[in-house]
Amino acid sequence: MRPARLRSCISGPAFLLTGGCTLRGAPAFPIMGAYFPGWMACALIGVATAVGLRVLFLLTGLDALLSFRLFTYVALGVIAALTVWTLVFGP
Amino acid sequence: MQRIPVSSKKPVGIIIAVLCVGAATAFGIHVSHEDSAHPSSDSGIIDAEVVHIASVVGGRLKALNVSVNQRVHKGDALYQIDPEPYELTLRQAKANLDLANAEVENQTRLLSVKTSNAATAGDQVSRAQTNRDLAARTVERLQPLAGKSYIPWQQYDQARVALHDAEISLAQSRIQSTAATTAIGDLKSSIAARDASQAAYDRIRYELRQTTVIAPADGYVTSLRVKVGEVLAPSQSLFTLIADNEWYAMANIREGDLEAVGVGDCVTVHSMIDRNTPIRGHVQSIGWGVLSMDSSGIARSLPLVPRQMDWVHVAQRFPVRIRLEKANPLLLRLGATATVEVRHGAACP
Numbered sequence: 036m037r038p039a040r041l042r043s044c045i046s047g048p049a050f051l052l053t054g055g056c057t058l059r060g061a062p063a064f065p066i067m068g069a070y071f072p073g074w075m076a077c078a079l080i081g082v083a084t085a086v087g088l089r090v091l092f093l094l095t096g097l098d099a100l101l102s103f104r105l106f107t108y109v110a111l112g113v114i115a116a117l118t119v120w121t122l123v124f125g126p
Numbered sequence: 127m128q129r130i131p132v133s134s135k136k137p138v139g140i141i142i143a144v145l146c147v148g149a150a151t152a153f154g155i156h157v158s159h160e161d162s163a164h165p166s167s168d169s170g171i172i173d174a175e176v177v178h179i180a181s182v183v184g185g186r187l188k189a190l191n192v193s194v195n196q197r198v199h200k201g202d203a204l205y206q207i208d209p210e211p212y213e214l215t216l217r218q219a220k221a222n223l224d225l226a227n228a229e230v231e232n233q234t235r236l237l238s239v240k241t242s243n244a245a246t247a248g249d250q251v252s253r254a255q256t257n258r259d260l261a262a263r264t265v266e267r268l269q270p271l272a273g274k275s276y277i278p279w280q281q282y283d284q285a286r287v288a289l290h291d292a293e294i295s296l297a298q299s300r301i302q303s304t305a306a307t308t309a310i311g312d313l314k315s316s317i318a319a320r321d322a323s324q325a326a327y328d329r330i331r332y333e334l335r336q337t338t339v340i341a342p343a344d345g346y347v348t349s350l351r352v353k354v355g356e357v358l359a360p361s362q363s364l365f366t367l368i369a370d371n372e373w374y375a376m377a378n379i380r381e382g383d384l385e386a387v388g389v390g391d392c393v394t395v396h397s398m399i400d401r402n403t404p405i406r407g408h409v410q411s412i413g414w415g416v417l418s419m420d421s422s423g424i425a426r427s428l429p430l431v432p433r434q435m436d437w438v439h440v441a442q443r444f445p446v447r448i449r450l451e452k453a454n455p456l457l458l459r460l461g462a463t464a465t466v467e468v469r470h471g472a473a474c475p
Contacts, residue, residue, distance in 0.1 A: 060396055060401040060402040060403075060404075060472075061168070061396030061398060061401040061402075061465040062166060062168060062396075062465050062467065063168040063396075063398070063401070063465050065398065065401070070168060070398065070463065072168055073168075100136065100138050100139055100142070101136075101139045101142060101143065102136050102139030102140055102143060103139065103140065103143035106143055106146070106147055107139075107142060107143045107146050107147075109150075110143075110146035110147045110149065110150035111146055111150075113150040113153070113154065114146070114149055114150050114153055117150075117153045117154060117157050118153075120157060121157060121160070124166075124467075125157070125160055125164075125470070126160055126163070126164040126469065126470035
């Protein structure tokens with residue numbers, strides 16, 4: 036089962052880079068005449084999410100509670116990337 | 127300014143870290159399984175069947191009714207080869223056929239003449255038989271008379287000679303009758319000659335028809351680069367027709383994912399000409415063989431085995447053929463890049 040309505044609502048910097056909310060089409064993105072696979076966009080979103088969460092947690096003070104920050108932020112980025120993949124490309 | 131230690135041993139932080147890493151690992155395994163169960167490929171191509179248009183007869187290109195990239199319909203006349211040589215040959219074959227027909231009629235007349243001759247010879251036999259019987263009866267009657275000298279011996283002798291003559295005449299007429307019957311013969315050879323001429327005539331007529339080339343299917347003309355006047359050899363291809371009635375997508379799927387691909391499975395295909403329009407298709411077949419570098423070599427020769435020590439082997443991929451349903455013709459161009467999603471995607475809810 037796939038929540039199709041979520042797909043049109045997702046937006047973010049990476050989506051703007053790849054041509055706005057056009058992720059409903061093929062799982063490959065044309066950039067300067069070359070097709071990049073969808074999972075690459077997901078990986079970029081994961082990296083961006085990890086960095087964004089780090090900044091957010093530093094500003095809100097949540098960061099002080101964490102230990103093993105590298106693993107935590109990497110894991111959060113991975114979860115974000117896999118979530119996007121599941122919603123957009125997943126079966 | 128407060129310093130934040132890199133790794134402070136706070137139990138809450140450790141719990142959060144373990145939870146996050148555990149969730150990411152479990153989610154990763156789940157996504158990996160999902161990906162294997164629903165194979166996809168972004169290196170597919172749009173494919174169609176092609177016909178190399180050629181005529182089985184050769185000659186000078188006299189009329190060309192199509193131009194490159196034009197759409198044609200099944201039955202349209204595509205081009206014509208100069209029919210004159212074939213028309214002349216057809217006339218020759220027609221004359222041969224008429225000759226053979228006339229020969230059959232001639233032989234029929236001859237046959238009836240020979241049949242009459244044989245009948246006449248048969249009548250001759252019965253006449254000679256009657257004459258011989260008469261001569262034999264005469265000899266029989268004269269024999270006792272001549273024995274008692276009631277008639278001259280000369281008369282009896284003449285009757286015996288006449289009988290001998292009549293016997294020879296009968297034997298000769300029998301031989302003649304047999305010869306005349308044998309000479310009747312039949313029409314087999316002239317009929318066979320006529321059939322051969324008819325076949326030659328039909329063959330030339332077929333060749334004359336083949337000087338006009340008809341489109342075998344709806345499609346698009348490609349690779350046409352010649353004009354009227356080109357001389358074509360028999361069976362020389364003039365251009366390629368891309369058949370438009372069926373379109374396919376060919377996607378290479380890794381062997382490990384093939385068990386998740388079944389014939390008839392719904393497939394979402396995106397032609398990269400417009401990556402926002404999904405095309406629905408169904409798996410038609412999965413390729414049964416690809417050429418492998420490890421099994422190459424000339425047949426009947428020794429196997430070619432490269433010396434190597436590979437520890438990592440890249441998965442082989444097999445072509446999966448997907449038959450597309452009706453789609454916008456502008457999206458379907460042979461060789462266009464396509465992404466293929468088996469049993470998921472926008473076209474397979």
